[in-house]
Amino acid sequence: MRDGSKTKELIARTALLLFVEKGITETTIRDIAGAAGIAEGTLYRHYESKDQLAWELFSTNYLAFARELDRLQEEYDTLKDKLAAMIRQFCTFFDRDPVLFSYLLLAQHAQLKKVTPEMQTAVTVLQKVIAGGMARREVPETEVELAAAMVLGVVLEVAIFKAYNRITQDLSQLSETLLAACWRVLTGGGTP
Amino acid sequence: MRDGSKTKELIARTALLLFVEKGITETTIRDIAGAAGIAEGTLYRHYESKDQLAWELFSTNYLAFARELDRLQEEYDTLKDKLAAMIRQFCTFFDRDPVLFSYLLLAQHAQLKKVTPEMQTAVTVLQKVIAGGMARREVPETEVELAAAMVLGVVLEVAIFKAYNRITQDLSQLSETLLAACWRVLTGGGTP
Amino acid sequence: MRDGSKTKELIARTALLLFVEKGITETTIRDIAGAAGIAEGTLYRHYESKDQLAWELFSTNYLAFARELDRLQEEYDTLKDKLAAMIRQFCTFFDRDPVLFSYLLLAQHAQLKKVTPEMQTAVTVLQKVIAGGMARREVPETEVELAAAMVLGVVLEVAIFKAYNRITQDLSQLSETLLAACWRVLTGGGTP
Amino acid sequence: MRDGSKTKELIARTALLLFVEKGITETTIRDIAGAAGIAEGTLYRHYESKDQLAWELFSTNYLAFARELDRLQEEYDTLKDKLAAMIRQFCTFFDRDPVLFSYLLLAQHAQLKKVTPEMQTAVTVLQKVIAGGMARREVPETEVELAAAMVLGVVLEVAIFKAYNRITQDLSQLSETLLAACWRVLTGGGTP
DNA sequence: TATGAATGAGACTTCATTCAT
DNA sequence: CATGAATGAAGTCTCATTCAT
Numbered sequence: 001m002r003d004g005s006k007t008k009e010l011i012a013r014t015a016l017l018l019f020v021e022k023g024i025t026e027t028t029i030r031d032i033a034g035a036a037g038i039a040e041g042t043l044y045r046h047y048e049s050k051d052q053l054a055w056e057l058f059s060t061n062y063l064a065f066a067r068e069l070d071r072l073q074e075e076y077d078t079l080k081d082k083l084a085a086m087i088r089q090f091c092t093f094f095d096r097d098p099v100l101f102s103y104l105l106l107a108q109h110a111q112l113k114k115v116t117p118e119m120q121t122a123v124t125v126l127q128k129v130i131a132g133g134m135a136r137r138e139v140p141e142t143e144v145e146l147a148a149a150m151v152l153g154v155v156l157e158v159a160i161f162k163a164y165n166r167i168t169q170d171l172s173q174l175s176e177t178l179l180a181a182c183w184r185v186l187t188g189g190g191t192p
Numbered sequence: 193m194r195d196g197s198k199t200k201e202l203i204a205r206t207a208l209l210l211f212v213e214k215g216i217t218e219t220t221i222r223d224i225a226g227a228a229g230i231a232e233g234t235l236y237r238h239y240e241s242k243d244q245l246a247w248e249l250f251s252t253n254y255l256a257f258a259r260e261l262d263r264l265q266e267e268y269d270t271l272k273d274k275l276a277a278m279i280r281q282f283c284t285f286f287d288r289d290p291v292l293f294s295y296l297l298l299a300q301h302a303q304l305k306k307v308t309p310e311m312q313t314a315v316t317v318l319q320k321v322i323a324g325g326m327a328r329r330e331v332p333e334t335e336v337e338l339a340a341a342m343v344l345g346v347v348l349e350v351a352i353f354k355a356y357n358r359i360t361q362d363l364s365q366l367s368e369t370l371l372a373a374c375w376r377v378l379t380g381g382g383t384p
Numbered sequence: 385m386r387d388g389s390k391t392k393e394l395i396a397r398t399a400l401l402l403f404v405e406k407g408i409t410e411t412t413i414r415d416i417a418g419a420a421g422i423a424e425g426t427l428y429r430h431y432e433s434k435d436q437l438a439w440e441l442f443s444t445n446y447l448a449f450a451r452e453l454d455r456l457q458e459e460y461d462t463l464k465d466k467l468a469a470m471i472r473q474f475c476t477f478f479d480r481d482p483v484l485f486s487y488l489l490l491a492q493h494a495q496l497k498k499v500t501p502e503m504q505t506a507v508t509v510l511q512k513v514i515a516g517g518m519a520r521r522e523v524p525e526t527e528v529e530l531a532a533a534m535v536l537g538v539v540l541e542v543a544i545f546k547a548y549n550r551i552t553q554d555l556s557q558l559s560e561t562l563l564a565a566c567w568r569v570l571t572g573g574g575t576p
Numbered sequence: 577m578r579d580g581s582k583t584k585e586l587i588a589r590t591a592l593l594l595f596v597e598k599g600i601t602e603t604t605i606r607d608i609a610g611a612a613g614i615a616e617g618t619l620y621r622h623y624e625s626k627d628q629l630a631w632e633l634f635s636t637n638y639l640a641f642a643r644e645l646d647r648l649q650e651e652y653d654t655l656k657d658k659l660a661a662m663i664r665q666f667c668t669f670f671d672r673d674p675v676l677f678s679y680l681l682l683a684q685h686a687q688l689k690k691v692t693p694e695m696q697t698a699v700t701v702l703q704k705v706i707a708g709g710m711a712r713r714e715v716p717e718t719e720v721e722l723a724a725a726m727v728l729g730v731v732l733e734v735a736i737f738k739a740y741n742r743i744t745q746d747l748s749q750l751s752e753t754l755l756a757a758c759w760r761v762l763t764g765g766g767t768p
Numbered sequence: 769t770a771t772g773a774a775t776g777a778g779a780c781t782t783c784a785t786t787c788a789t
Numbered sequence: 790c791a792t793g794a795a796t797g798a799a800g801t802c803t804c805a806t807t808c809a810t
Contacts, residue, residue, distance in 0.1 A: 004794060023302060025217035029780060039796045044781065046794095109298060110215060145358050146350065146366070150373050153349025154342045161341040174338070181342050184376040199769090221805060231771040233807080242805065388773060407686060409601035413801060423775045428802065430773095490685060494599060529742050530734065530750065534757050537733025538726045545725040558722065565726050568764040569757045583790090605784060615792040617786080626784065 008046040010036050015053055020102045024054050024110065058111040062104055062121065065093060069125045079133025080183065086129070087155060087179050091171035094159050102163050105156075126152060130186070139186045151182045200238040202228050207245055212294045216246050216302065250303040254296055254313065257285065261317045271325025272375065278321070279347060279371050283363035286351050294355050297348075318344060322378070331378045343374045392430040394420050399437055404486045408438050408494065442495040446488055446505065449477065453509045463517025464567065470513070471539060471563050475555035478543050486547050489540075510536060514570070523570045535566045584622040586612050591629055596678045600630050600686065634687040638680055638697065641669060645701045655709025656759065662702070663731060663755050667747035670735050678739050681732075702728060706762070715762045727758045 014036040018027040029050060033040040047053040072089055073082040094101045115121065127148045134141045155178055161167045167174075206228040210219040221242060225232045239245040264281055265274040286293045307313065319340045326333045347370055353359045359366075398420040402411040413434060417424040431437040456473055457466040478485045499505065511532045518525045539562055545551045551558075590612040594603040605626060609616040623629040648665055649658040670677045691697065703724045710717045731754055737743045743750075 007794080023217070025215070028778085030778090040780090041782075041797065042795055050780070106301060143359075145353060146369070149350045149353040149359065150346045150370075153345030153347070154377065155345070156349060157345025158338065158341045160345075161337060166337050167335075167341065177338070178342075180380060181377045184380040185346065185373045188372055188376040220803080225772095232805090233772065234770055236806070237769060391773080407601070409599070412799085414799095424801090425776065425803075426774055434801070493682060527743075529737060530753070533734045533737040533743065534730045534754075537729030537731070538761065539729070540733060541729025542722065542725040544729075545721060550721050551719075551725065561722070562726075564764060565761045568760040569730065572756055572760040604782080609793095616784090617793065618791055620785070621790060 004046070007038065007042065011038070011043055011046055011053070012057060016057055016099055016103050019054065019057070020099050020106060024107065054107065055111060055114060057103065058107045059114070061100055062111075062115075063119060065104070066119075066121045066125055069122055070120060073125065073129050079129065079136070079138045079186075082129050082133075083151075083182060083186075084175075084179050086126070087182065088172070088175045090155055090159075091175040091178070094162065094171045098163060101159065105160065105163070123148065123152065133186070147186055150185045154178060154181050154185060199230065199234065203230070203235055203238055203245070204249060208249055208291055208295050211246065211249070212291055212298060216299065246299065247303060247306060249295065250299045251306075253292055254303075254307075255311060257296070258311075258313045258317055261314055262312060265317065265321050271321060271328070271330045271378075274321045274325075275343075275374060276367075276371050278318070279374065280364070280367045282347055282351075283367040283370070286354065286363045290355060293351065297352065297355070315340065315344065325378070339378055342377045346370060346373050346377060388430070391422065391426065395422070395427055395430055395437070396441060400441055400483055400487050403438065403441070404483055404490060408491065438491065439495060439498060441487065442491045443498075445484055446495075446499075447503060449488070450503075450505045450509055453506055454504060457509065457513050463513060463520070463522045463570075466513045466517075467535075467566060467570075468559075468563050470510070471566065472556070472559045474539055474543075475559040475562070478546065478555045482547060485543065489544065489547070507532065507536065517570075531570055534569045538562060538565050538569060583614065583618065587614070587619055587622055587629070588633060592633060592675055592679050595630065595633070596675055596682060600683065630683065631687060631690060633679065634683045635690075637676055638687075638691075639695060641680070642695075642697045642701055645698055646696060649701065649705050655705060655712070655714040655762075658705050658709075659727075659758060660751075660755050662705070663758065664748070664751045666731055666735075667751040667754070670738065670747045674739060677735065681736065681739070699724065699728065709762075723762055726761045730754060730757050730761060 011032065015027070015032050018031055018035060021027075022031070029040050029043060033043055043053070047056065069086050069089060072085045076082045076085055127144050130139075130147050130151070131144045133139050134144065134147075139147075158167065158174065158178060159171060162169075162171055203224065207219070207224050210223055210227060213219075214223075221232050221235055225235060235245070239248065261278050261281060264277045268274045268277055319336050322331075322339050322343065323336045325331050326336065326339075331339075350359065350366065350370060351363060354361075354363055363370075395416065399411070399416050402415055402419060405411075406415075413424050413427060417427055427437070431440065453470050453473060456469045460466045460469055511528050514523075514531050514535070515528045517523050518528065518531075523531075542551065542558065542562060543555060546553075546555055555562075587608065591603070591608050594607055594611060597603075598607075605616050605619055609619060619629070623632065645662050645665060648661045652658045652661055703720055706715075706723050706727065707720045709715050710720065710723075715723075734743065734750065734754060735747060738745075738747055747754075
């Protein structure tokens, strides 16, 4: 009997790569099977459908990442420390697995419809952390969603530039810069 | 029988809406024809193919927007003024046609491959403007791409939040706030 | 523009024939398309799915036949006359379109699950007619379902023998014989 | 590890049930294995293929039933006695194993193609018996096939009604009624 | 220019069967 | 004998595109 779990992992990595390269819809089962060196039918022993494969790839990592962020921020007491930890984690995550990161980015639009409101995502964690900092008067109180959007934008867009090779350095080398930028965004307040 | 150009415009708007709602690949010619109240074959009187429709929708507006930004920034002399004008324009554009904006956002990943390097985009304009400001010592000199990414991120992510209804105000109401945030991002760069 | 309704009819007849020859599940869309001289996709312009094709073929004719039987029996006053008319109709139907008849017979097992109780079928009409005759004391009163089963069996099995070519005469030539047999089944009663 | 012959029997019963419930083609090897609590591959230790399983299930019982009928009729001398014995046997068989009976009924259309003419079936036995009775002038001489069809129809259709629960009594309770009806069908031919 | 029936390549998926363990 | 992961042929269905009207 062949080892099933290895095959599942192989399918996951292969699909991830192709999804990022060509897009989910543009990637066929045959593409995946071919690239993974397995038969088309084999994929269905491990995933119910292509949709479910895309969703499992997304949700598992998307939610796991949010959990990890949440766990991290709890180790610190101030907004600045929490943010620093989260940004470092973010950068590390990107550098360690850029393909997975790109997939999460790419799949967002399509898969986000399946994310129920009660699920904890990186966005909700960030909002919670910022809201806490504002409550503790560490930064001026402004609209939380807006502040979160701006902070997220700074980090995310840099990652996107990196993914497109418009930036050459590793994200981890930039984490201090990113933190500084985010902090200025937060402390500058909404209306001075 | 409708006027030809009106039909083409109808197809464009209908397709735009559906592309944003369901994604490009997920939208069929039949979907578009049905929603526009025309026959399937009629679409091909106005567009060569579905791909060409998606591309025309993207490139026309994407490039026109960049041209508009470039024209605007030239009217001002300082980075701050240029940036202010561009952000105002950005917000106005979003508020005036959120569907079109969402489409440009969504279509980026797929269509960007067809964007040749010599084409002027919002990103290249922004980089040019920031580079100019740095050259004129209006802001500390740092890596241009990085600075552009962060500025773009602030504005873009807020727009995305707005598109997802996580933010309720019109973007135009936020343009001053966005400018302030972007400015802090740019000026804080070198020495805090 | 080609004439659509002719194509639909062509598909119906071709499918009917193949379904009877090979069985429904054993007949592929490609079989039908090939035999009808159309493309596979064309079938789906006229029928939603293979299942729906099989069901439409069944239900339309099954229910229409029941309606026809019911209309006929109402023209007569006695059970014997009603039965005679129904059996003649049954035989005529078979002789006129043995393939369709065989299909109804064959498809019964699979499609009957979709027949809701309130639908009028040949069986319910027959039961109603027999029940009426018993009520009017034209035949001894016995269990209606049992009587209906036996009468139906006489006629149906002869048709099946005919379909298998175990009998050579046309059914219409046998209708008097069948009526006589059915009548004896009914008048002999359960317990004399 | 189970005894081999028990496993084979388990597969047979499980398959029989599923075949009747869902149809042969609609039942998958996985269905059978799952319901029987064995692995998919195990089935192939006992049956060459799914087709062969279906065929073995059919032929064994179909032919055995015919043999049994033939053996029985030989014990009697008159058509009426032979028929009575056969009908009693038929009813007993149904009551004892309605699932098996339903399977034989259901599988007929598909499997009958594999039944060679020289094989003795219930139909051939019945025809032989009726032919004998006619030769001995116990009943009026008519076309044997027609008479057999009608007699078979009476009994079979009642069984089918029973299988569909349109009749509630056990068939064995009805065997006298069935015999009476069949006898009237056979005798009514010549002189009323 | 508009129509919409027809096309057919190709997508996803199922499933009987094999075979290494 | 039993297992169940792997196979791959084949099935159903979709959909961008064509073309006769």
